[in-house]
Amino acid sequence: MPFDWGEIFSGALRLLFWVFVIYSFSKKKKRKISINIDEANSPAETITLQEQLSKIKSGKIYSGLVGMIVGQLNPKILDTEPNAVAVVSAKSVGLDSKKRYLQVALNGNWEDAQQILRQLPNSERILIEAGTPFIKRYGINIITEIRMLRPLAYIVADLKTVDMGEREANLAADVGANAVIGLGIAPVETINALSEACTKRGLDMFLDLMNVEQPLVVLKQLDKLPKVVLLHRGVDETETDSAKTIPYFQINQIKGAYKIMVAVAGADSERDVKSAVFNGADIVVLWKSFYKFEGNVGQLAERFLAEIR
Amino acid sequence: MLDPRQRYLQIAFNQSLAELKSGILSLPKNKNIIVEIGTPLIKSVGVEAIHTARNFWSGYILADLKCMDRGATETNLFASAGANGITCLGLAPIATVDAFVVECANLKIDSFVDMLGVKFPFEILQKLKKKSTGVVLHRGVDEAVNRAKIVPYIEINRIYGAYSCLIASAGGETGREVARAHFNGSHIAVVWREFNPITKVGQEIIKEFLRKA
Numbered sequence: 001m002p003f004d005w006g007e008i009f010s011g012a013l014r015l016l017f018w019v020f021v022i023y024s025f026s027k028k029k030k031r032k033i034s035i036n037i038d039e040a041n042s043p044a045e046t047i048t049l050q051e052q053l054s055k056i057k058s059g060k061i062y063s064g065l066v067g068m069i070v071g072q073l074n075p076k077i078l079d080t081e082p083n084a085v086a087v088v089s090a091k092s093v094g095l096d097s098k099k100r101y102l103q104v105a106l107n108g109n110w111e112d113a114q115q116i117l118r119q120l121p122n123s124e125r126i127l128i129e130a131g132t133p134f135i136k137r138y139g140i141n142i143i144t145e146i147r148m149l150r151p152l153a154y155i156v157a158d159l160k161t162v163d164m165g166e167r168e169a170n171l172a173a174d175v176g177a178n179a180v181i182g183l184g185i186a187p188v189e190t191i192n193a194l195s196e197a198c199t200k201r202g203l204d205m206f207l208d209l210m211n212v213e214q215p216l217v218v219l220k221q222l223d224k225l226p227k228v229v230l231l232h233r234g235v236d237e238t239e240t241d242s243a244k245t246i247p248y249f250q251i252n253q254i255k256g257a258y259k260i261m262v263a264v265a266g267a268d269s270e271r272d273v274k275s276a277v278f279n280g281a282d283i284v285v286l287w288k289s290f291y292k293f294e295g296n297v298g299q300l301a302e303r304f305l306a307e308i309r
Numbered sequence: 310m311l312d313p314r315q316r317y318l319q320i321a322f323n324q325s326l327a328e329l330k331s332g333i334l335s336l337p338k339n340k341n342i343i344v345e346i347g348t349p350l351i352k353s354v355g356v357e358a359i360h361t362a363r364n365f366w367s368g369y370i371l372a373d374l375k376c377m378d379r380g381a382t383e384t385n386l387f388a389s390a391g392a393n394g395i396t397c398l399g400l401a402p403i404a405t406v407d408a409f410v411v412e413c414a415n416l417k418i419d420s421f422v423d424m425l426g427v428k429f430p431f432e433i434l435q436k437l438k439k440k441s442t443g444v445v446l447h448r449g450v451d452e453a454v455n456r457a458k459i460v461p462y463i464e465i466n467r468i469y470g471a472y473s474c475l476i477a478s479a480g481g482e483t484g485r486e487v488a489r490a491h492f493n494g495s496h497i498a499v500v501w502r503e504f505n506p507i508t509k510v511g512q513e514i515i516k517e518f519l520r521k522a
Contacts, residue, residue: 136351160377
């Protein structure tokens with residue numbers, strides 16, 4: 001029986017077509033199985049996030065996956081960690097310059113910090129800061145622990161970077177922080193290196209202007225502006241010199257010149273919070289009230305949040 | 310406490326606990342070698358780095374904390390873990406540096422003020438209520454890209470002449486630079502690049518230093 005070459009050829013074409021359709025469909029489907037982080041509030045989805053986080057904790061998954069949960073990780077992880085696509089989407093938790101935030105700095109011990117994290121209200125306007133003494137005591141991996149308790153929070157790593165900017169940005173990105181704090185008094189090369197690495201790794205850079213007399217001079221020298229500048233009255237300064245006040249006058253000076261958010265640290269009372277907001281602060285950083293787990297910190301945070309509305 | 314009549318080689322470990330351990334184990338036991346726990350390692354693993362170093366090194370351990378605030382709190386934590394010396398930033402508020410120096414004196418450990426980014430170290434030292442044990446003169450790692458910024462050897466004799474404190478020079482990375490730092494009057498030469506992990510060059514630096522010491 002003679003071969004019908006036309007029939008064979010068209011059959012082969014049809015087969016190729018369906019193979020292509022099935023292949024592209026399966027590939028597309030794999031990429032699409034994801035949970036939008038903003039909608040991940042149902043128990044099942046939260047469990048999935050928690051499961052992934054516990055895997056990260058036990059070292060079964062590349063730790064950068066935490067970063068991916070908040071939408072910051074290099075998409076290359078999809079090639080090496082196919083499980084990752086089942087959990088996350090790339091929508092990031094970010095700061096909105098039209099909103100005002102309360103930044104709760106954790107500086108005491110981890111036992112107190114855990115209680116505080118459990119009691120804090122679920123608000124996108126609460127930022128969690130791992131303070132410098134806290135990081136120096138427990139190491140940067142403490143941020144992974146914080147993420148376990150607050151999977152959707154915006155976490156700031158107060159590394160106070162003064163040298164090795166790229167190295168420190170990578171440290172923070174690897175454990176899933178959303179932002180790193182560098183020092184404004186650091187050499188300009190360091191701030192630029194930190195800023196570049198933050199951009200690469202999808203982190204926000206905060207610049208702490210503690211002990212900087214002329215913030216505008218520092219900002220002018222930078223290759224790229226930070227997301228937030230932090231005006232500061234140091235803890236030691238506050239204790240030894242009552243004349244040293246929070247430099248509120250610099251808020252409008254900075255905002256007048258640059259479109260960046262301004263955070264104020266060193267406020268302790270509701271009155272301080274009120275005056276920080278009145279003077280134009282976008283973020284108010286509090287630590288004393290959250291240093292130890294005392295009383296109802298949840299209610300306290302609610303009260304502070306009401307002040308900065 | 311360190312002796313100003315001696316010369317020291319300070320080796321900074323910045324990478325990981327595993328490298329810290331293997332690095333320390335490969336060092337010869339000598340009182341003129343100082344093990345520094347670098348700032349990135351402290352930020353990476355916390356106070357655990359000092360505990361690990363102390364388990365393997367009975368000599369001098371310096372914690373490069375680079376305190377910027379809460380001088381006393383951070384100092385206390387690391388001194389109780391076994392550090393013999395701690396650094397604080399010269400760029401920090403004077404209140405912080407003062408609190409740091411006083412706390413170090415109370416705890417009987419050495420206090421070093423790191424002058425990274427400080428244009429005029431004298432201005433800082435003049436303002437202190439109590440003299441620090443030492444000063445670190447610095448060219449930062451990121452600053453090294455700017456060739457105009459050099460290790461400020463010129464300050465060594467001026468500071469030592471006025472304050473008789475220990476001087477550590479950081480920023481040199483070869484045997485020649487270690488010798489230059491000591492020749493220029495530094496009591497301590499700080500190195501790190503060839504020691505994370507330890508390379509042949511690093512081993513040569515140690516041998517050369519011990520031969521001259």
